[in-house]
Amino acid sequence: MKITDALLAEHVVFHNIFDHIEHVVPKLKTLAEVKGWAGLMEGLLLAHGKTEEDLVFAPLNHYLEQLGQRDSFEHEHQEIDNSLLRVKAAKRLPEARQLLLLAVTASRKHFDREERIVFPLAERVMKDKTLAELGKVWMKQRNAESA
Ligand SMILES: [Fe+2]
Numbered sequence: 001m002k003i004t005d006a007l008l009a010e011h012v013v014f015h016n017i018f019d020h021i022e023h024v025v026p027k028l029k030t031l032a033e034v035k036g037w038a039g040l041m042e043g044l045l046l047a048h049g050k051t052e053e054d055l056v057f058a059p060l061n062h063y064l065e066q067l068g069q070r071d072s073f074e075h076e077h078q079e080i081d082n083s084l085l086r087v088k089a090a091k092r093l094p095e096a097r098q099l100l101l102l103a104v105t106a107s108r109k110h111f112d113r114e115e116r117i118v119f120p121l122a123e124r125v126m127k128d129k130t131l132a133e134l135g136k137v138w139m140k141q142r143n144a145e146s147a
C-alpha cells in the first residue's frame with residue numbers, strides 16, 4: 001500500500017471518531033469523560049502526526065518550502081495537540097467541551113489541507129516504489145504499536 005493511501009485511510013477512521021465525539025460531547029456529564037476523549041484523540045493523533053512528519057513531510061521539505069508551506073503542517077500538529085492539552089487542564093465542563101470540539105474542527109480542516117496539498121504533492125514527486133516502501137514502514141510501525 002502507498003503511504004498516501006495508508007494515511008488517507010487513517011483520516012477516514014479519524015473522521016468517524018470525530019463524528020462520534022461531536023455526537024457524544026454535548027451529552028457528557030463529567031469533566032473526566034471529556035478529558036478521556038481528549039486523551040484518546042491526543043494519543044491517536046500523535047502517532048498519526050509523527051508518521052506524517054517522518055515519512056512524508058521530511059522528504060517533501062524542499063517542495064513544501066517552495067509552496068511556502070514548509071512548517072505550516074507541523075505547526076498545525078502542535079496547535080491541535082496544545083488545544084487537547086488545554087482540554088486536559090480545563091477546570092469547567094463547558095470550557096472543556098468547547099475546547100474539545102474546537103480541536104475536532106481544527107483537525108478536520110488540517111486533514112483537508114493535507115489531502116489537498118501534501119498527499120497529491122507526494123504522489124507527484126515520489127516514485128510509486130518509494131511510496132510503497134514508505135507504506136511498508138508505516139505498516140511496521142503500526143504493528144509494533146499494537147504488539
Ligand atoms: Fe497531519
Ligand SMILES: [Fe+2]
Nearest residue numbers: 007052111114
Ligand atoms: Fe494527516
